[in-house]
Amino acid sequence: MPIDPTLPYDDNNIFARILRGEIPSTPVYEDEWAFAFEDINPQSPVHTLVIPKGKYVSWDDFSAKASAEEIAGFIRAVGHVAREKGLVEPGYRLLAKIGAHGGQEVPHLHVHILGGQFIGPMVMAR
Ligand code: 5GP
Numbered sequence: 001m002p003i004d005p006t007l008p009y010d011d012n013n014i015f016a017r018i019l020r021g022e023i024p025s026t027p028v029y030e031d032e033w034a035f036a037f038e039d040i041n042p043q044s045p046v047h048t049l050v051i052p053k054g055k056y057v058s059w060d061d062f063s064a065k066a067s068a069e070e071i072a073g074f075i076r077a078v079g080h081v082a083r084e085k086g087l088v089e090p091g092y093r094l095l096a097k098i099g100a101h102g103g104q105e106v107p108h109l110h111v112h113i114l115g116g117q118f119i120g121p122m123v124m125a126r
Pocket of ligand 1 (some may be wrong): 022025037038040042096097104
């Protein structure tokens, strides 16, 4: 079910629990600002999720409320993970879903890094 983006941050969402180490994940990268781990249901040969360590529901919440340091740290982490995965050539896709129309399911901001093959059309055929 897509999330309701007007709800406050849920401390027990699945990614908050992964960040706290309560639920196992396959870690890829971690620093002061971000944590990256493999998606449990990969949609491409590389499918890694990057999340900020701060409590932000979505890109909307993050872009409005996060500090400049948090934003820089998170964005640098996304780029770093993609480089470390060897995706820069021949390229990759970033995806962030926001709210119901975006199809967001987990209410903690996450960017999908998708690569390892051509990712296909920008949106599902209508
Ligand atoms: P969304 O649709 O919210 O952008 O993406 C949520 C993503 O989280 C999905 O791609 C889904 O496969 C992934 N996911 C959901 N639960 C878990 C989990 O417990 N562990 C991991 N590693 N990924 C998860």
